[in-house]
Amino acid sequence: MNRFIPVNEPLLNGNEKKYLNECIDTGWISSEGRFIKKLEEDFSTYCHQKYGITVANGSVALDVAVRALKEKHNWQDNDEIIVPTFTLISSAQSVIYNKLKPIFVDCESVTWNMDTSKIEPAITTRTKAIMVVHIYGLPTDMQPIFDLAKKYDLKIIEDSAQAHGQTYFNKKCGGMGDISTFSFYANKHIAAGEGGMILTSDKDLFEKCNYFKNLCFQPEQRYVHNDLGWNFRMSNIQAAVGVAQFERLEQSIKIKKQMGKKYRELLSQIPAQLPMPKMDYAENHYWVFGIVLNDDVKFNAQVAREKLQQNGVGTRPFFYPMHQQPVLIRLKLSDKEYRPVSERLYDRGFYIPSGLGLDDEQIEKVVKEIRRLF
Secondary structure, three states, rough: OOOOOOOOOOOOOOOOOHHHHHHHHOOOOOOHHHHHHHHHHHHHHOOOEEEEEEEEEEEHHHHHHHHHHHHHHHHOOOEEEEEEEOOOOHHHHHHHHHHOOEEEOOEEEOOOEEEEHHOOOOOOEOOOOOOOEEEEOOOOOOHHHHHHHHHHEEEEEEEEOOOOOEEEOOEOOOOOOOOEEEOOOOOOOOOOOEEEEEEEOOOHHHHHHHHEEOOOOOOOOOOOOOOOOOEEOOOOHHHHHHHHHHHHHHHHHHHHHHOOOOHHHOOOOOEEEOOOOOOOOOOOOOOOOEEEEEOOOOOHHHHHHHHHHOOEEEEEEEOOOOOHHHHHHHHHOOOOOOOOOHHHHHHHHHHEEEOOOOOOHHHHHHOOOHHHHH
């Protein structure tokens, strides 16, 4: 009987065990230890930012980043941040948790990233920042965002959770925002199980992030608190796995590109949109391999996914648009206006097994079952 192919299998064939054993042998298993510092320094240098701040996961990285910006620039409650509607809820949630208002913008049909032509009409006198989220393997087109940020004096929050090692015109993703965030969840290019990173070149933001992520402890009076923060620290154990994964990041990107190329070749004849292999500013890293069914296909993504599941192939749906999220509608944080691209992507789109542990035999099995759908 053929083994079920999950949507993601991490590849842990580097120094992960060696570094984990070091944590255990030395007793450094908490939020202090050499791997914390090493991951912060190595990753920030790699992305061309001055400072790195490890945190417990990518979602809280956004929470802390938005809080630090709000405190530094004295943003008021209900000030606005522009956010793509086609993204994980963590992006919008970080804005809401910090008592700010997300303003949702539709995505492009080609890259699935935020449609930069829709941003300027959404800017108001209360707009303070643009949150960029690089989606599924291609970066957002950043130059229009740089231009708007300069024109309207806005900050750029760069969510690079899915873009480890990706570049925009040779600028590293995570190195272009006033503050940037990453996730080290198990399905990422750097997979530490959980964990995240905040990057910035602003010393004040760096200090504020460390302050808020660590219960607002003060250096001189540790247990006297002037503010309320969070315990969002990463453990040295997570960092150890992260360091081992970072050591082989370029190899992981190469594997992903090869996987994407093979899928594109084998699925070229199906009636569906496949990921763009490249834009003029970047090659696709294929964090995941997405498929969007053509409109003339008689079934939608949910039906396709159910059939693939029955035949031993795991999938995931595309993002459910933020402006349609029941919780945001209930909280009156969504205008419920029609955003056609993201709504269609959710209805027609899904992604297939794309993990670093995927082998050629599994890819061929996935392709065989997808072809059977049609």
